[in-house]
Amino acid sequence: MIFKQHFQTTRDKAIKFTIALVTAFIMFYPILVVYLGAFKSKGQINADPFGIPNPATLETMKEILGVSSSFWQMLFNSIVITGGTIAIVLILAMAAGVGLSRIQFKGRQAVFNYFIMGLLFPLTVAVLPLMLQLRTLGLTGTRLGVVMAQAAFSIPLSVFIFTGFFKEIPQELQDACDIDGGTLLTFFRHVIVPISTPVVSTVSILVFVQSWNQFLLPLLVLSDQAHYTIPLGVMQYQGQFASGWNQIMGFIAISLLPIGIFYFSMQKYVIEGLTSGAVKG
Amino acid sequence: MKKAIVCVLMVALVVAMGMTSVSCQKSEGKAASAGPVEIDWWVLSGGAGADDPRTEMNKRVAAEFEAANPNVKVNVNVFENEAFKQKIQLAIQAGDPPDLFHSWGGGVMVEYANQGQLTDITDYVKSTLSKKIGIGALGVYGYDGKYYGAPYDMGAVALWYNKDILAEVGIEVPKTWAELLTAVPKIKKAGYVPIALGAGDKWPAHFWWVYLAMRIGGIEAFNAAYGGSGSFKDETFVNAGKELQKLAMLQPFQTGFLSASYDDESRIFGDGKAAFELMGQWAPNVQANNSASGEGVKNLGVTTFPAVEGGKGALTDVMGGGNGYIVGANAPKETVEFLNYFLSVENQKEQVALEGIIPVVKGAETVLEGNTKAIAEAVGNAGYYQLYYDQFLPPAVGEAVKDAVAALLAGSATPAKAAAMVDDAWQMEK
Amino acid sequence: MENIKTLYSVKKLGLILLLIGPAFALFTTFVVMPVFQGAYYSLFDWKGIGPLNDFVGVKNFVRLFGHEPFRTAIVNNLKVVLFSLLFQLPTAFFFALLIGRQKFPGAIVFRSFYFFPYVLTEIIAGVIWRFIYNPQFGFLTQLSGLIGPEKTEIAMLGNPETAFNAIFVVIFWKYIGFHMILYIAGLQGVPKDLEDAAVIDGASPLEVIWHVIIPSIRNTIMISVFLSVIGSFNVFDIVWAMGQGGPDHSTETLVTYLYNFGYKRFAFGYGSAVAIVIFFLCLVFNVLYQKYIVGDSRS
DSSP states (O other): OOOHHHHHHHHHHHHHHHHHHHHHHHHHHHHHHHHHHTSHHHHHHOSOOOOOTTOSSHHHHHEEEEEHHHHHHHHHHHHHHHHHHHHHHHHHHHHHHHHHHHHHTTTTTHHHHHHHHHHGGGGGGHHHHHHHHHHHHTTTTSHHHHHHHHHHHHHHHHHHHHHHHHTTHHHHHHHHHHHHHHOHHHHHHIIIIHHHHHHHHHHHHHHHHHHHHOOOOHHHHHHHHGOOHHHHHHHHTTTTTTTHHHHHHHEEEEEEHHHHHHHHHHHHHHHHHHHHHHOOO | HHHHHHHHHHHHHHHHHHHHHHHHHHHHHHHHTSSSSEEEEEEEOOSSSSGGGGHHHHHHHHHHHHOOOEEEEEEEEEEEEHHHHHHHHHHHHTOOOEEEEEEOOOHHHHHHHHOBBBBBHHHHHHGGGGBBBBBHHHHHEEETTEEOOOEEEEOEEEEEEEEHHHHTTTOOOOOOOHHHHHHHHHHHHTTSSEEEEEEEESHHHHHHHHHHHHHHHHHHHHHHHTHHHHHHSHHHHHHHHHHHHHHHHHHHHOOTTOOHHHHHHHHHHHHOOOOEEOOOHHHHHHHHHSSSSSSHHHEEEOOOOOOHHHHHHHOEEEEEEEEEEEBBTTOOTHHHHHHHHHOOOOHHHHHHHHHHHOOOOOOOGGOOOHHHHHHHHHHHHHEEEEEEEHHHOOHHHHHHHHHHHHHHHHHOOOOHHHHHHHHHHHHHEE | OOHHHHHHHHHEEEEHHHHHHHHHHHIIIIIIIIHHHHHHHHTTTOOOSSOOOOOTTTTHHHHTOOHHHHHHHHHHHHHHHIIIIIIIHHHHHHHHHSSSSSSTHHHHHHHHHHHHHHHHHHHHHHHHHHHTTTTTOOOHHHHHHHHHSSSSOOTTSSSSSTTTHHHHHHHHHHHHHHHHHHHHHHHHHHHHHHHHHHHHHTTTTTHHHHIIHHHHHHHHHHHHHHHHHHHHHOHHHHHHHHHOOSSSSTTHHHHHHHHHHHIIOOOOOHHHHHHHHHHHHHOOOOOOOOOIHHHHHOO
């Protein structure tokens, strides 16, 4: 009996593990296709698009890295734009979150709802009026314009998450700061900052993923190729008079490296950040 | 963990500050240097990454012009084709056109002009550019007696064919539509794709319908519809749909052509898997770039679109178009001088070599040979030269034509409905 | 005393302005104002530039609902919603149960592999999947050669009947990891003793899931549903990258429709009307969600 139970659980585990393994392979397969393709010649990829490169050639990669010195420029732009967006969102949304959760005032719920309304409106549908707005402010063609617009559209979710998180802090802690003659600033420094790590990482990661992958907005705002981000570069590369699939795959393979490295080295934080924030919300 | 986050934050902050200062510097630089005139020039890429020869050439020409005119700075902005179409539309709608930008002329350009987004350069065209470029080619960039730009390339859409496949299957180059229709099953039987088509991008497919309408109804049918005495619901356009439907019934295109891109189309033809491709003068260049084996470009032939029995159109009637640049509103006056500089015989010859254009500047055509020469001659001999509908007609109508042809090919619209779709859009726009 | 109070409230007002003001300003300038401008434009026949003088009232909306591709777009969006709720979220929940609990060997590795598509750029995902779906040499075509007697070219994206299903697969693949992560997080909060008690009472695994686990992660499920529905109404990048709403408008969604029939045709008033419809649909959902789902759980 005991033996049977043991046997069953082992078998159960084996089945579960196999399911997990197969799924992982399926989920990762498209990425695998990219990396296999990147090491093939033009003839190879046409003859055998999904097989293992035989022989593997570094020619494609060399060509791309040699040709696309612009890749480094694009990487820099992506980092600058994403970094800027994260910084602005964190500062503004965190402050607003504190204001909306820790200060009692008339119309607080209304202001909160006002921000939340933005959740219902994606960037895509407001693109033209947004362009007009950016032009009025003289921000078309600049990276700052992309940053401001992206940050603005990230505000609703971030304010939502921060407010929810800060609401959980017991009022006594805040009162204690007040009694000690401190202000909200003290409270901010001694209570909020030390406990905010998870929520800050949640928001950073959400904004990071959105901003890094954003295609439409930078496409419409930026015109100088020297300002192009990585997604724009991929589009540019597989353009009108595109080269072979091996080169497109090679270019994508390289483009995926920064986010891949970031993700797999930080994945513990990425996932913890996402989970802690989302559950609170 | 905390440390890591703090670090990330610090980096983000520093980067953000760095960026603001960069952008500040830039705007200061712009304000302080009120002296040099800046020309924003939007060009299409050749898609070969940073070392794209077309981009290199454009940058070199810009640098030469800057050297000769120290007070001018030419900013070369390179875009991929589809991205350009999205961007220019937004820029125009936002009232912020670049100074000099790519255009296929026609109704789309007229729309920009109607919205006050272009500079009228008629005087300069008449005094200077018309001396080296034929008035016919310039006409594509003009409307109602006014000119807004100039072409650098003017060609025709023609039927490209793979000589090897035709020889292997044992068929002649089709002179009539019926011959093409009878050739299709034979080519299929031999294991080749009769016609490569990238209908996902829509514009390659609309060529077929427009050429059929031209062969069936000639210039009169189009003029009647365009002028208002007839309509796009006329027999000619319905019959064009019927003929196209006949072709589609034979399933002459590669599997999945409805979602295929133009790149897919040229790849299939370039790899020697398809017998025909209906495409413009740039086709050989793109076929060669996209193919792995190059089989399809070894023995390339070109012919005019076949005649339709009983049709009023002549075989010499040509649909085509070109590439050129138009001048945006508020462009500095030096822009036209730069355009003139760009349109030199030497530059045109270089463009022939780099991207297979059909040059428009007199004296550059001497470098043409073979197929491209044949196309240049077809353009020269054309009795009726029709610019692609999707560029000639206003944008909403051009889109409707492409949609109608896609619906026809997908089998969701009858020839009559397709014609009605076009006419509805046209009536709304008129 | 009165003085102190005023002083206090001035100080408080300043503090509120300082904390909330900047976010409020940024949000208002770049989100709210453009949205309201768009709403206003939707009442005009306007090409995006020049004076707004061709007032057409609700004509744009009337035209919209009479247009077949628009109806296809709405139906497609509803399909995405349904498909996500019926297949994507339950599958995500299944994987969360599979690898997110107790000691599953290599859980972290699996988690990161399942989640990776979510961080991938949509436009890049589109290029990769178009390669996989390529009718001439794509995965399905190769597979048909291995399984069947001879290779048949399979064109999922090129067939209006199957194109949207092909896109579903990509949406499924791209976003399932996100919901799985939400559920894994929720599962951490399920009280272990409750679960054990149920097992001792002889409840089957399914009963445990239904009566213990699901009620305890109700909040998480609600968030996941909310994000999934709002996201489904606004799906754009993936669909665009897979075929711009084609072939023959069969994969059109509301946002691609806005692009194809608004911006591309210089019909900006018309495009704005589409934007308003999207906003309205999300708003209606939000109201229903707040009233019936959130409200229900509170009682």
